[in-house]
Amino acid sequence: MRAAYASSSKPDAPLSALTVDDRLDPDPPDGWVTVDVRASSLNHHEIWSLRGVGLPADRLPMILGCDAAGVDPEGNEVVLHSVVPDPKDPRGYSLLSERHPGTLAERVAVPAGNLVAKPAGMSFLDAACVPTAWLTAYHMLVTRGRVADADAVLVQGAGGGVSTAAVVLAVALGKRVYATSREQWKRDRVAELGATAVAPGARLPERVNMVVESVGAPTFEHSMKSARPGARIVVCGATGGHLATVDLRRVFGMQLDILGSSMGTAEELAELLTLMAERDLRPVIDSTYGFSAVADAFARLHSGEVFGKVAIDHLH
Template identity: 55%
Template sequence: MLAATVVRPSPDDPLAGLAVGDRPAPASRPGWTTVTVRAASLNHHDLWSLRGVGLPADRMPMVLGTDAAGVTDDGREVVVHAVVGGPGARAVPADEPRSLLSERYDGTLAEQVAVPDENLVAKPAALSFAEAACLPTAWLTAYRALFVAGGATPGTRVLVQGAGGGFATATVLLGAAAGLDVTVTGRDAGRRDRALALGASAAVEPGARVPRVDLVLESVGRATWSHSLRSLRPGGTVVVVGLTTGEPEDPGLTRVFFQDLRVVGSTMGTREDLERLLHLCATSGLRAPVDSTWALADARSALARLATGDAFGKVVVVSDADEAGPAAG
């Protein structure tokens, strides 16, 4: 089968370790289902894997990709939940650490992917395969960070660091749909304008002074951490979902305890969270913006697009080449 695979770690030039070509089809195993992938979406996790971050060389070659929607052998249209293992998991050893697809098991950038039965969620008929495939990582992370870890309710004032990426875009759209007051930061004026068009209440340059917020969603780390803490009202909450620029040099613990701040970690979301997110999108008309679509054979170009940092919305890979092409959202 055709697949996009990381064959060696390449920290300085991630695409140098990528191979797009033939790979063995998934082997049958008890408690797992093979899904014919109709659409997959890219995440920065794929670029980190190509650099060898979180994916040691002894696990390579590894098919990339965490997000997908497709069809099972018995004709069910499904969305793949990318988290394998963890509490209550039945299809992997109980002592195996929780992981994402493409960390211990081949991922979704392929014609087929095998996943535990418990990782399959019914695709709502109202969503296309491409629309559904945009949701299981960035959008699911945003959903859980906002409404589960962050406890946001209508009127909650939210700051999200970094306009334009899949996570920030999802936060703006989900927040607007739920009646939240969302401010985003972004270096690029065009991205800030697009965030405003999607429903952000305000869009400012990184580090700019903002009215104190109830909740900060932090995915950047060192570059934005101090600003995140300064922007919180006393008693506010920062939800940490990632650290793309590394650990903060100064964790700001004095401010944390003097102002009674809460620091909460949140990773991805549960299968039940994904079901709720899919239902929300299907019934509300909410959709993930798509930056561009590419055929699986052009996965290298799709990943290169993601690596530029210029994509606004999701970069999607589809199985049908006729569906590929620019689709700015």
């Protein structure tokens, strides 16, 4: 079967570690099933894997990809939850493409419990954009950030998959949403999604109950200064740097909660897909590539000029 995989690790030139070629079909163990992939999408996780982060040399070659939608052996249209229980990992889990082959292939094997029904009205391409970025945003907002108790939310670093998902979801849930970006064109785009766009570090019209934080060091001080007493700052990444300075006086003085967050459960994925179907929410897709052009899709993601998700149509 055709697949896109990491054939080596190249910390300074990750795209040169990407190979697109034939690989063996999956041989699923007991309790796993093989899904015919109809669509997938890219995450920065794939770029980090090509750099060798979380993917040591003894696991290469490794088929990349966490996100997919497709058809199971019974003909059901499904979305894949990419979190696999893993007692060897300190997190207690690993993602597809870390220890088990990923979704950027014609077929992928997953535990049967990782299959979630695709809403009938949702395209395979839209569904394939949900399992990592949108699920991460949903888990941050609903589970960790208790957004139901909030009326105002700040999303740092709008433009990426998680941040755009957080904006769309928070707006759909009726919250006042503020979003930052260094680039004016991204601020213009995020305003079209219903948020109030602000420059990084700018003072907000009000303090917020919750912050979606994925940038890290460059924005964390602004996140704390923008928070109301008792607010939750939910952190899912640190794309701009992981060594942020934290003024502990503000943490205890304002009684702030700083919460880590990563991915979400299969049950939350089902809830999210239902919400999106009921509210007619569609993922923000930056661009779509046929599988024959998957290398171009990686180049697009790596360019840093992406707004939303890069999707892959496996039928073309």
